Amino acid sequence: MPDSFDYIRPASLSQALKHLSSDINDAIVVSGGTDVLIQLRYKSISPGKVIYVKDLEELNKIEENPDFVRIGGAVTFSRIMRNEIIKRNFR
Numbered sequence: 796m797p798d799s800f801d802y803i804r805p806a807s808l809s810q811a812l813k814h815l816s817s818d819i820n821d822a823i824v825v826s827g828g829t830d831v832l833i834q835l836r837y838k839s840i841s842p843g844k845v846i847y848v849k850d851l852e853e854l855n856k857i858e859e860n861p862d863f864v865r866i867g868g869a870v871t872f873s874r875i876m877r878n879e880i881i882k883r884n885f886r
């Protein structure tokens with residue numbers, strides 16, 4: 796792991812984006828951590844800020860629109876497979 800970094804759990808997507816945009820070259824987004832934690836451990840990345848986004852409500856939605864379905868960046872495959880909007884539109 797790097798010697799130190801700030802671990803940030805923003806309360807909203809707009810807060811996450813503020814953190815990210817204020818330090819775009821020194822921040823990384825983390826969701827499950829499968830890839831990012833390995834990269835941190837082996838020091839292939841050394842960000843100053845790690846921004847955790849998995850809990851963000853805005854990224855956990857599956858929304859039906861007239862012409863498209865929007866799937867948030869933190870929605871898991873298992874939730875997609877069980878979701879009624881997905882079943883109705885894609886099965």
Ligand SMILES: Cc1cc2nc3c(=O)[nH]c(=O)nc-3n(C[C@H](O)[C@H](O)[C@H](O)COP(=O)(O)OP(=O)(O)OC[C@H]3O[C@@H](n4cnc5c(N)ncnc54)[C@H](O)[C@@H]3O)c2cc1C
Pocket residue numbers: 823824825826827828829830831832833848854868869
């Ligand atoms: C041992 C091992 C086995 C694996 N097996 C499989 C497999 O069978 N099938 C498969 O498909 N994949 C597999 N993977 C790959 C892994 O599951 C994917 O890379 C996936 O991205 C990990 O999700 P995570 O949320 O844990 O990622 P993280 O480590 O949190 O993030 C991965 C990348 O996505 C970025 N990111 C995370 N969330 C967001 C967001 N909301 N918006 C924008 N960027 C974001 C991060 O900054 C990072 O660059 C495997 C990986 C490992 C280490």
